[in-house]
Amino acid sequence: MQTEYASTTLSVTEAARKEASTIFLAKVFNWMAMGLGLTGIIAWLTASSGLAMSIVGSPMFMILIFAELGMVFYLSARIDKIQPGTATGLFLGYAVLNGLTLSTVFLAYTGASIGGTFVITAGMFGAMAVYGMVTKRDLSGMGSFMFMGLIGIIIASIVNIFLKSSGLYWAISGIGVLVFVGLTAYDVQKIKTMGEQGIMEQGEVAIRKGSIIGALALYLDFINLFLMLLRFFGGSRD
Secondary structure, X not given: OXXXXXXXXXXXXXXXXXXXXXXXXXXXXXHHHHHHHXXXXXXXXXXXXXXXXXXXXXXHHHHHXXXXXXHHHHHHHHOOOOOHHHHHHHHHHHHHHHHHHHOOHHHHEOHHHHHHHHHHXXXXXXXXXXXXXXXXXXXXXXXXXXXXXXXXXXXXXXXXXXXXXHHHHHHHHHHHHHHHHHHHHHHHHHHHHHHHXXXXXXXXXXXXXXXXXXXXXXHHHHHHHHHHHHHHHOOEOO
């Protein structure tokens, strides 16, 4: 009898954890979608207005890049100390700045190829997100490996600024696709685990900040995967 009661209690607890995880994941994906939508709108408006021509190749482009990096590092490092409203503002502000820098993509590639690549990216991202949610395998080891790959991509990209090697460029692009596909699955599993471990019971402040930092991770995975795939599928305007 006691065994039956314990088993029932365990089943109810497990079901509650899964429900909490699902709700938390939905919040994360909602914020991510909002960030991507804002970035897309800003990028399109900036390109359509002709402002993108003023950004590309100017000091403003590098200023925007450094501002974005600063916001990401600050938000990641200070998420436990800042207010939820501040975290939300930084995330949305980053999405706006990224929209300004990504507006230059419309100058290099055709609109049709950008749209097609976005669809491909969404399909790959969605497939890996589902894998991260349903797999029983612990992806922590893969996440660490992918992070090392990300560091390698950054270093190789910096080196290739001086080498200007087309071979290295395509190698970075191919490896980049694999890295961000893997990070997508890893990050989704990590966010799912946060939901299962009780973040939904920690109050609105913890939920908001947790969903924002989770959305930032997935947003970065999606954007970087899109940019890597665009190198392969993007049709040049030249």
